[in-house]
Amino acid sequence: MNENYENILQSARDLRWDIGGDFHEKIMEALYTDATRIAERAVTYPDEKPRFDLDRTIDRLVTSRVWGFPLMILMLTLVFWLTISGANVPSGMLYSLLIDTLHPVLKTAAASIGLPWWLDGVLIDGAYLATAWVVSVMLPPMAIFFPLFTLLEDFGYLPRVAFNLDHIFRKAGAHGKQALSMTMGFGCNAAGVISTRIIDSPRERLIAIITNNFSLCNGRWPTQILIATIFIGALVPPALGGVISALSVVGIALLGVLLTFLISWALSRTILKGEVSTFNLELPPYRPPRILQTLYTSVIDRTLIVLWRAVVFALPAGVAIWLSANILVGGVSIAEHLINFLDPFGLLLGLNGVILVAYIVAIPANEIVIPTILMLTVLVSGVTGPGQGAGVMFELESGLETLNILMAGGWTLLTGVNLMLFSLIHNPCSTTIYTIYKETGSVKWTTIASLLPVVLGILVTFFTAQVWRLLAGF
């Protein structure tokens, strides 16, 4: 090092000793004093009467020990309800466009140019269908959920959520900001993982990433709602059916929140031990959200994520689904082989082989679980009528028809309940796994984040099945 440079540094060291220890404090003090003085000169309050402070009043309500949590659950239910009911019409329209209309068009076009049946199958029934499904099921709810979420954020409510949940997260050894990545995960787990960037400490960030999967993402809502409607809703008088199924979904979502806390606690006691870092949270003033701007930004952002994901991940999945159902080995399709192989294990878990195979294939995207299940059930049980052939996913208009097919496939109430549980607690979808890898840069943590939920899911369904069967006197 240049001698001159060294001299400067040496002088600095010597002078530092000379000045004494409270140098830093003196600097801060001087800064604060001057800032106060200048601010006092510039700011005046013409109106001396103390005014009604709307912000404070709202905060007293929203962060109160009594009303805070019920209000949060109410907000969550409201957001869920708006998303679900709002997405119905656009989903239906996209579905009828892409699948009811375009799919047959493509098939006829393929037939007219004389495409061999297998190429036709792979491309149109496999790749196109899966992609179209993901887009029509995923796009509308995300296009509603994320703007709602962003509006809440703009308004200033979300920091209050973080405030309310902070002490629970702290007891679990995690960071209060995890409240935000967790809520983001209700829209899309990949987005939730990216949002963990707001957490500085790597340890706490990993906890947030690993547990984000327990936030029930948009892709899994349709599964939950359908199963809740046809199994649980069927147990109660039809008038209450709708309410009960909505409540079951909220219940599962809250179970997911509970799991987030539990697993965070477990992680911070075992493989992610460490100190909880301090959390300085500024509760910003409530500001009227800029609705149009928010809608534009969040819709464009989300649209792009979903479309990209549909193409990159769902498309190959569709190909795999179709191939597995149509490639025959010894006269029986690969899918059937797998189903039969996994059936014993599945039954042990209170599920069945069809569900397990569907989940393996649906690693890319949770939305295609139910259609795949239906297609495989029809394939295996030989029910005629519904569906358009092997390897072609489908869904039915009526819950009753769906129930009939599933019952024909050997489903019981236990199967329904365990499916809801497994849908909550299983490995993240491939987009999320990929995102986790990009965010952490570590194969080890990505593996843990992918395997931990599925292992837990297997344990939970196993125990539920045993207890259930015990109680039912099996």
Place this chain on the structure above:
Amino acid sequence: MNIDQKKSSQEVVENLQTQAGCASCPVHHAANLKKLGVDMESWDFVVALAGNPNTGKSTVFNALTGLRQHTGNWPGKTVTRAEGGFEYAENRYKLVDLPGTYSLLATSLDEEIARDFILFGQPDVTIVVVDASRLERNLNLVLQVLEITNRVVICLNLMDEAERHNMNVDHRRLARDLGVPVVPTVARYNEGLEELLAAVHEVASGQTRAKPYHVNYSHPKLERAVTQLVEQIKAVFPHVPNARWVALRLLDGDERIIRAVEEGELGELTYTRDDLEGVGVSHLSQKSGFAQ
């Protein structure tokens, strides 16, 4: 020689007449503001956007560059450094949105990013976005920035919030006390941005020279130490613009600055940015002051 000499005298006269009329009209400048997004190969000036978290920096950024950087009423929204560009008064500006920080004493990654950019990135202008309804806390950062660079414009944002809280914020007095331009704005409604751009342009082109306020530490031993160190620093790095600040940081044991001294980086702070790409000849000569 001036490019204009190539044109006929007729054209020059016409040009001057148009300029006289148009230049004084506010609509003319508004039309000048072109939003270029991130696609910038060359720029004339670099502008940094600093400020406390949640003061509207990203809103100002979006308004100037036309980008849709995600803003949100949640401190800590901007987690990396966003860059964009705009054109104003026939100059192209590169705008860098720094993460929000409460101070520049570099105790966290955000603060380091912000501080390093203002110091080593040497922006032509630093805009400090300040929440008018929380002036005292925001001034902490302002005073620290003023110690690093004197090419500062204060964007006094959220004036509507201040009004809502029944506060009267005197931006002229503030400007006098701080010694730098202070522009009141309500960025979310695009109010005051025209004046902000004008102020930035004036500072960037050297038309406005600020005499910024420097905090007086009123600690005799400290002042003596600083004076001594400053002499040494200036002897070795004669062109360092903020020797006093460097001395203070060295005395405080700031590792980044110590490293900058060790590796002679401080010497590089004097370059007059002759690595500017694609800048017009007339502009360069204006900047470096060579006679033509």
